Ligand SMILES: Nc1ncnc2c1ncn2[C@@H]1O[C@H](COP(=O)(O)OP(=O)(O)OP(=O)(O)O)[C@@H](O)[C@H]1O
């Protein structure tokens with residue numbers, strides 16, 4: 001058997017090496033953690049299977065995914081009681097040679113060798129990318145280069161992976177400039193490019209438009225067809241996880257239920273888990289999302305639309321923008337956009353991946369400046385006004401929470417800058433914002449120790465605490481479980497109730513329908529339905 005077969009690599013694009021990954025975790029506690037993040041979790045991942053690990057926020061999904069992918073290790077990152085076993089490279093009909101078997105804080109896991117067999121896409125797709133700044137093509141080639149793949153072979157595999165993930169037109173781009181959906185496609189491409197025997201995907205449909213969801217679902221089907229096992233970690237019983245051969249439900253770090261999706265959906269084990277249940281099984285029709293439609297709290301929770309006639313809190317007049325300002329021949333991303341949002345109004349902006357939604361929000365506070373046209377916040381033009389000054393009236397929630405979290409504790413993160421705005425009331429304002437998002441007991445925690453949903457809710461609290469006249473929220477529903485969605489809904493409703501204008505960018509059409517007064521679509525550079 002060649003080293004390539006032994007290592008589980010599938011650089012020829014044919015069948016993946018048969019790989020089995022088993023974990024029996026009695027407990028895993030992060031160093032400095034207050035209690036075990038995982039306890040009593042057993043999982044067996046076999047060739048060709050699709051396992052869905054479902055659970056609400058903070059239930060331990062990402063921790064399990066990172067342990068299975070050797071991004072976390074017992075001894076180094078925390079205390080692990082239990083065993084991990086990886087076997088890979090057996091030919092059809094044979095057992096797999098054992099690559100690793102270890103117990104507890106065994107230090108022998110070589111994470112680079114592990115990555116030969118186990119591909120992993122974290123919830124935060126940006127964390128996947130190499131630190132080296134280059135192009136999308138170089139990023140895709142990175143894993144192959146590390147394994148010494150011949151150049152001609154590498155070129156062929158990168159081109160094929162780009163085609164499979166819909167990245168062909170973006171190969172020359174700097175990954176740092178990709179939209180959220182484009183970045184997730186790239187992260188998945190980087191994980192599959194070496195043909196691992198096990199592929200672990202943490203919330204793989206987050207931030208994707210319906211076409212992107214279909215691409216991922218087809219990829220999952222394709223890699224399973226080549227003999228690889230897939231594990232999906234998710235808060236959603238959606239079109240992808242309902243196709244799983246096996247579900248494992250986590251609650252508060254413990255495996256509380258396991259079995260077929262049908263059996264678990266019929267029972268009551270999901271009721272308290274925070275898992276968002278809904279959506280039909282199977283691939284969604286063209287244009288339709290596979291995400292659950294039952295995700296949102298009751299419709300019309302956002303209250304009546306504000307009375308007409310109020311002067312707009314946010315106004316865009318003929319705003320055009322393109323990234324290639326120096327090239328007059330290059331097409332504009334945003335073409336003469338007009339938009340008015342009144343105090344108390346909630347407007348949802350939807351549209352395909354890469355349409356320019358995040359770019360539009362960055363024009364609201366001056367992080368980007370229009371090539372033509374004007375932006376007014378509370379009636380005043382922002383041309384030439386520093387972003388920090390506009391931020392007193394307009395709060396922007398970034399698509400990626402890590403772009404917004406810099407402090408050492410949750411409390412400091414929220415209170416930062418509030419003294420200047422509210423003087424002696426700053427502490428009370430910070431406490432109220434943390435309570436609003438359910439993080440009042442986590443003030444002393446480091447932001448990076450929060451789960452994905454905790455980080456998103458913290459970033460939201462930092463924006464809410466400033467009580468801006470305009471709230472601009474970029475994909476606020478991503479990473480939130482059913483309880484988190486309820487908190488988000490309540491926070492948006494309260495902000496609109498006190499007169500804030502709210503603009504939220506989202507791919508969650510059910511959420512937009514239930515909670516926005518108006519939905520507009522950004523497509524081909526124009527806003528439709530204003
Ligand atoms: N580095 C860390 N140090 C200490 N505690 C951590 C660390 N990372 C995560 N935790 C804690 O472990 C628990 C499980 O977190 P994890 O991120 O695995 O949950 P999750 O189910 O993936 O949640 P979400 O769906 O919100 O991302 C949480 O209580 C979290 O705060």
Ligand SMILES: Nc1ncnc2c1ncn2[C@@H]1O[C@H](COP(=O)(O)OP(=O)(O)OP(=O)(O)O)[C@@H](O)[C@H]1O
Nearest residue numbers: 177178179180181182323353354355356357358359
């Ligand atoms: N600095 C840049 N240079 C060139 N192109 C860029 C740059 N930044 C973003 N883009 C491109 O502009 C387009 C719009 O990006 P944007 O992030 O606004 O899209 P989006 O609608 O928010 O997408 P998503 O739903 O995927 O988050 C994308 O195709 C993106 O790759």
